[in-house]
Amino acid sequence: MTKQATLKPASKLDTLEKMLGHKNGASIAEMTKATGWQQHSVRGAMAGALKKNRGHTITCEKDGGVRRYKIEAAT
Numbered sequence: 369m370t371k372q373a374t375l376k377p378a379s380k381l382d383t384l385e386k387m388l389g390h391k392n393g394a395s396i397a398e399m400t401k402a403t404g405w406q407q408h409s410v411r412g413a414m415a416g417a418l419k420k421n422r423g424h425t426i427t428c429e430k431d432g433g434v435r436r437y438k439i440e441a442a443t
Contacts, residue, residue: 380402380413381418383402383403384402384414385418388424388439389439392438393429394437399437414426424440426438426439
């Protein structure tokens with residue numbers, strides 16, 4: 369009998385990190401829909417957990433009137 373590794377489900381913070389890693393990034397509306405969090409919670413997670421704790425640089429660009437956030441690639 370072999371043991372199967374149990375995979376930990378992705379956390380909401382992992383979900384945000386994945387969304388921000390996409391080429392076009394993500395809008396606040398997309399992130400709130402994916403996590404179920406309020407807008408201020410999404411912004412707080414980007415500023416606190418992703419920037420400070422995980423060391424990501426997050427950029428913001430306005431695309432057709434919608435702000436899109438994404439993780440800047442390491443150079």
